[in-house]
Amino acid sequence: MATSAPAREDLLARYEPVIGLEVHVQLLTATKIFCGCRNRFGDEPNTNVCPVCLGLPGALPVLNRQAVTLALRAALATHCSVAETSVFARKNYFYPDLPKGYQISQYERPLATEGYLEVPSGGALRRVRLHRIHMEEDAGKLLHEGFPWSADKSGVDYNRSGVPLIEIVSHPDMHSSEEAHGYLTALKAVLLYAGVSDCNMEEGSLRCDANVSVRPRGADRFGTRAEIKNLNSFRNVARAIDHEVARQVAVIESGGTVVQETRLWNADRAETASMRSKEDAHDYRYFPEPDLPPLTVRAAWLEEVRRSLPELPADKRRRFVAAYALPEYDAGVLTFSREIADYYEAVARQSGNPKASSNWVMTEVLRKLKDADDAFSSSRLPAAHLAALVRLVDAGEVSGRTAKDVFEKMWATGEAPRAIVEREGLGQMSDEAGLQATVDEVVATSPDQVATYRKGKTATLGWFVGQVIRKTGGKANPQVVQALLKKALDR
Numbered sequence: 255m256a257t258s259a260p261a262r263e264d265l266l267a268r269y270e271p272v273i274g275l276e277v278h279v280q281l282l283t284a285t286k287i288f289c290g291c292r293n294r295f296g297d298e299p300n301t302n303v304c305p306v307c308l309g310l311p312g313a314l315p316v317l318n319r320q321a322v323t324l325a326l327r328a329a330l331a332t333h334c335s336v337a338e339t340s341v342f343a344r345k346n347y348f349y350p351d352l353p354k355g356y357q358i359s360q361y362e363r364p365l366a367t368e369g370y371l372e373v374p375s376g377g378a379l380r381r382v383r384l385h386r387i388h389m390e391e392d393a394g395k396l397l398h399e400g401f402p403w404s405a406d407k408s409g410v411d412y413n414r415s416g417v418p419l420i421e422i423v424s425h426p427d428m429h430s431s432e433e434a435h436g437y438l439t440a441l442k443a444v445l446l447y448a449g450v451s452d453c454n455m456e457e458g459s460l461r462c463d464a465n466v467s468v469r470p471r472g473a474d475r476f477g478t479r480a481e482i483k484n485l486n487s488f489r490n491v492a493r494a495i496d497h498e499v500a501r502q503v504a505v506i507e508s509g510g511t512v513v514q515e516t517r518l519w520n521a522d523r524a525e526t527a528s529m530r531s532k533e534d535a536h537d538y539r540y541f542p543e544p545d546l547p548p549l550t551v552r553a554a555w556l557e558e559v560r561r562s563l564p565e566l567p568a569d570k571r572r573r574f575v576a577a578y579a580l581p582e583y584d585a586g587v588l589t590f591s592r593e594i595a596d597y598y599e600a601v602a603r604q605s606g607n608p609k610a611s612s613n614w615v616m617t618e619v620l621r622k623l624k625d626a627d628d629a630f631s632s633s634r635l636p637a638a639h640l641a642a643l644v645r646l647v648d649a650g651e652v653s654g655r656t657a658k659d660v661f662e663k664m665w666a667t668g669e670a671p672r673a674i675v676e677r678e679g680l681g682q683m684s685d686e687a688g689l690q691a692t693v694d695e696v697v698a699t700s701p702d703q704v705a706t707y708r709k710g711k712t713a714t715l716g717w718f719v720g721q722v723i724r725k726t727g728g729k730a731n732p733q734v735v736q737a738l739l740k741k742a743l744d745r
Contacts, residue, residue: 265507269468271499272476273434274385274426275491277441278419279451280392280459281324287391287418288315288358295457299397299411307391307416309354314545321389321418322549324450325365326559328420329387331448331566332441334369339550342389342543350410351394359390361540365420365549372568373440375433377582379568382437383425392417395458414458420450426465426476431492431499438462438488439590443567447592455487462491466498468506477502478512482526484519494519498526570595578608587616593630594620597637604641607648614640618661635665643671651675653682655728684731686738689722692730693738696721707743715739 283293289306305313329336341363344356369384397409422441428434442453442460453460462485467477482498485491497519502512517526565573567589574585574595589595598615602608619640623630643660646652652660652675663674675681683689696718697704707714715736722735 266500266503268471269503270471271429272426272467272469273428273495274465275424275434275437276463277422278461279422279445281321281418281420282449282451283318283320283324283418285318286416287318287321288416291416293417297413299409299413302413308412315358317546317549318418323559325387325389325420326551326556327448327563328445328450329366329369330560331444331563332369332371332384334366334384334387336366336551336556337363339548340365341548342546343540344543346539351396353412353415357391357393358543360388364388371437371440371444373436374586375436382427385423385425387420387422390419390421392419431495434464434495435488435492438491443590447564447566464491464495466495468499468502478514481516482519483516483529490519490521493524494526497524501526578602580608580612584612584616588612591630597632600637601641604638605644607644610644614644622665639664639670646671646675650684650731651682652680653728653731656680656682682731683726683729684734686734689730689735689738692722692725693735693742696725697742704743
């Protein structure tokens with residue numbers, strides 16, 4: 255018999271999810287981590303390969319300095335402690351996409367440890383602790399479909415073999431799918447701001463595994479965790495966590511035992527399925543990589559990287575609240591993207607009205623980008639043009655309603671707002687003498703509404719204002735119209 259929804263919610267309320275995330279991030283380098291092959295997505299299979307990334311006998315790896323620099327940027331941007339000396343290790347396992355039979359990674363002595371990420375939560379920022387960031391090379395990619403022989407064979411593309419990665423491992427500090435989604439969103443923003451990666455999940459630049467367990471609420475001891483793989487979007491991370499929490503609770507409540515294992519997320523069926531028993535570190539037979547010396551990061555190099563970092567999302571968010579008197583929500587939306595944040599700030603400075611600028615960027619600009627599923631480009635609507643539109647509204651030269659029509663034309667043509675207003679006669683009517691005749695006409699032709707107003711139902715005034723604005727094609731200044739109507743109605 256199926257459990258009813260209220261009963262299921264009551265059951266889940268008795269258990270606390272414990273969630274940690276492992277995020278693999280491809281670094282934005284021109285070449286691979288240990289050789290000079292191109293690091294580029296979408297090329298013909300097996301064209302960006304050489305003896306080093308194919309693991310041919312006698313080929314020796316040489317560490318890519320730019321990959322280390324980008325890894326250091328990620329470590330400093332997430333407040334980690336960077337080790338002066340870290341060591342590469344061989345992680346041994348067999349899989350067709352791993353030509354050497356081992357992956358060069360870091361194990362006992364990673365590049366960076368014990369940082370934190372500031373994640374928006376309930377209008378504030380909370381910290382999720384990071385356990386470690388280590389560098390490693392990517393494996394190749396198995397191809398199971400899309401080729402004439404796919405019905406009975408699989409292919410392997412080694413173009414991705416040797417692409418530089420960092421793995422960012424959080425502490426188990428998250429307790430809901432919403433918190434996990436917020437963490438990933440904040441992490442992506444930090445990595446994009448810092449120029450570490452393009453974070454394109456569709457191309458595999460950012461990949462996430464979730465470690466999930468449950469325990470009775472109030473308990474200190476962790477439950478047995480399952481690792482969930484094949485999570486190709488933030489939405490699927492959240493869905494997979496919710497499913498896995500419910501599955502583990504059901505296992506425990508039925509008298510069973512949750513086993514440590516790796517599970518795959520099936521998005522079509524919205525469920526996880528067992529893949530294999532979860533490996534422990536000793537299963538990989540880690541040992542120091544004999545062909546690479548220890549990596550030493552001197553203080554001067556670290557300071558050079560630190561100085562090159564831009565203002566990061568959490569700091570920018572706090573500054574927007576303090577400097578522009580924005581609500582926390584506005585500041586969070588505007589700082590998610592560095593390009594949008596810089597654009598907003600340019601509009602706010604030039605318009606002199608930070609809150610109105612925030613409203614225009616958050617509602618109209620972001621709406622247009624969402625509708626078009628397009629990347630932001632300030633050349634589409636220069637900040638100076640949007641700032642000029644804000645000033646026209648503030649000066650009473652254009653009504654708020656008309657301004658939205660002007661915005662649509664600006665977005666389509668790239669023209670300045672004043673040119674559109676003057677060419678199409680969209681300026682706001684603020685002249686009392688010019689509006690008086692329309693006001694008198696509306697009052698004269700609405701005796702029932704006049705009687706209602708004069709009986710004390712003054713809310714009717716809004717109806718009269720709307721009628722005048724409609725008759726002027728939306729051009730009438732509402733404040734001027736309201737003042738004229740009050741004089742006429744109160745006679």
